[in-house]
Amino acid sequence: MACTSLHCLSEIDDSTDRWKVKVRVSRKWNILDFKTNKQIMRIEMVLIDENDHQVHATIPKRLITKYSTVIREGGVYFLQNLSVSPVRGFYRPVQHQYKIFFKWDTKIQPVSDIRPTFPKFKFDFVEFGNIKFRHGDNTYLTDVYGKLASVSNVVNVDIGLLREIFLKDESGTTLKVTLWGQAIQELPYDVVTASSCCPVLVVTSLTVKLFDGDYSLSSTNSTKIYVNLDIPEVAQLKETDSSEDSTVKLIAPSSTAITLEERMVTNRKNLAEIVQAVPNAAIGAKFTCKAVVSEVIYDYEPFYFACNNRDCRKKVVPRGNKHWCDNCKNFVDYPLAKYKIHVEIEDHTQSASISIFDKEVERLLKVPVTEMIDINAMDDGSESVKNILNRLVGLEFIFEIKIIEFNICNEDGVTSFTASKAWVVNEEIKDRHFTKPIEEPKIQKMDDNNQTKLPCEGNKATFARRKEK
Numbered sequence: 194m195a196c197t198s199l200h201c202l203s204e205i206d207d208s209t210d211r212w213k214v215k216v217r218v219s220r221k222w223n224i225l226d227f228k229t230n231k232q233i234m235r236i237e238m239v240l241i242d243e244n245d246h247q248v249h250a251t252i253p254k255r256l257i258t259k260y261s262t263v264i265r266e267g268g269v270y271f272l273q274n275l276s277v278s279p280v281r282g283f284y285r286p287v288q289h290q291y292k293i294f295f296k297w298d299t300k301i302q303p304v305s306d307i308r309p310t311f312p313k314f315k316f317d318f319v320e321f322g323n324i325k326f327r328h329g330d331n332t333y334l335t336d337v338y339g340k341l342a343s344v345s346n347v348v349n350v351d352i353g354l355l356r357e358i359f360l361k362d363e364s365g366t367t368l369k370v371t372l373w374g375q376a377i378q379e380l381p382y383d384v385v386t387a388s389s390c391c392p393v394l395v396v397t398s399l400t401v402k403l404f405d406g407d408y409s410l411s412s413t414n415s416t417k418i419y420v421n422l423d424i425p426e427v428a429q430l431k432e433t434d435s436s437e438d439s440t441v442k443l444i445a446p447s448s449t450a451i452t453l454e455e456r457m458v459t460n461r462k463n464l465a466e467i468v469q470a471v472p473n474a475a476i477g478a479k480f481t482c483k484a485v486v487s488e489v490i491y492d493y494e495p496f497y498f499a500c501n502n503r504d505c506r507k508k509v510v511p512r513g514n515k516h517w518c519d520n521c522k523n524f525v526d527y528p529l530a531k532y533k534i535h536v537e538i539e540d541h542t543q544s545a546s547i548s549i550f551d552k553e554v555e556r557l558l559k560v561p562v563t564e565m566i567d568i569n570a571m572d573d574g575s576e577s578v579k580n581i582l583n584r585l586v587g588l589e590f591i592f593e594i595k596i597i598e599f600n601i602c603n604e605d606g607v608t609s610f611t612a613s614k615a616w617v618v619n620e621e622i623k624d625r626h627f628t629k630p631i632e633e634p635k636i637q638k639m640d641d642n643n644q645t646k647l648p649c650e651g652n653k654a655t656f657a658r659r660k661e662k
Contacts, residue, residue, distance in 0.1 A: 199215050215304065219238075219266075221265070237286075243310075243311055259297075277291050278292055284400070288317065314422065316397060317335070328408060336397045341393070344359070346446070356377045358372060363429070380394075392420050394419065397419075399413065461480070461481045463482060480593075488536065489534065496532050498528035506529070533549075545610055547594070553614060560581060592614070
């Protein structure tokens with residue numbers, strides 16, 4: 194197709210918004226509000242033209258009502274009057290340096306006379322053996338395909354629902370893909386239960402994970418799953434014959450998929466037992482305990498600003514009207530606001546001070562950190578902030594405590610901890626029947642003098658109340 198009256202997707206840039214393109218909606222998905230997981234915040238799409246070029250497109254929230262029923266997945270349309278912006282950030286579903294945004298005056302005209310050769314899909318497939326080379330580089334998302342060898346049940350873990358599937362390539366290599374939330378619905382139930390042979394799945398827009406030396410893939414909001422798609426790669430894999438590929442196996446989740454119930458009781462101890470275990474515990478070891486928040490400590494503001502570099506996230510300091518990251522050795526234009534609060538907790542054995550960070554605080558308070566900063570800037574804002582934080586006082590929590598060297602011994606000798614997770618103890622949690630056995634904490638290796646390495650120098654960590662009541 195010659196790019197004359199119409200523009201090719203490879204041509205578009207941010208020099209104008211007067212583009213006119215003929216495209217197929219190759220993929221379409223909704224981005225939901227992360228709090229309610231119900232309200233649609235925007236509609237995302239991958240568009241493809243007759244030259245096999247692709248671009249990422251977005252329908253903003255304010256235009257969802259206008260366009261959501263007009264444009265459908267798989268349909269071919271003439272689109273005109275499109276806003277175009279350079280792509281910034283990570284987790285890109287396609288390789289194009291620009292992104293399209295629908296506007297209030299975008300014109301959409303369905304195409305009825307569609308050539309049979311008009312592409313339906315295009316994927317950036319990565320061979321299983323090359324997955325490891327994408328680890329740590331989240332610029333572009335990863336697409337794979339393989340025979341569905343086995344699948345787990347859906348399990349509820351602390352950050353949501355997950356299902357594990359295992360794909361097998363032509364060489365017989367198996368790869369784990371973890372489906373989260375919405376992506377679970379992408380795999381039809383009858384594919385698992387009613388298939389007479391192992392279907393071939395195409396799974397898109399994945400991130401690469403590394404755990405205990407094994408590489409695997411994890412779904413994102415953009416992930417789509419296609420079953421026995423009519424493309425050459427799938428047809429070739431379906432022709433491979435294996436006696437082991439007769440049916441999809443139903444399996445239990447792997448050991449890395451820890452359920453919410455299991456996480457709440459792993460290494461369960463009271464506060465006194467945790468203190469006693471600290472000297473012999475490895476840095477990074479985790480315990481859980483049930484305790485009540487007795488006080489919010491207001492020695493510092495409950496929020497701070499951090500570097501926006503994904504590999505840093507260290508605290509930044511103001512310098513004039515800018516912020517400086519000492520770790521990256523440069524200025525940060527748009528630092529990230531994060532929570533950090535200090536509370537005192539107690540159970541029937543003793544008390545401790547504990548730090549809770551960022552998303553955990555936001556989840557407990559149900560107040561975004563940016564909103565809290567705005568409240569603090571008002572007249573008497575600090576008192577309003579304290580009133581919100583004091584909602585935690587008197588509540589009973591299950592804390593997951595992570596042993597970090599910095600949190601063991603402060604200069605004043607007070608013992609403190611960091612909570613990697615906190616769950617409010619309500620009737621639902623009280624009624625849970627926990628069955629996972631309690632695990633003993635791991636012990637650090639002995640040094641050359643057969644002395645156990647303590648997590649802090651000087652006197653043995655002692656436990657004391659932060660201040661007299």
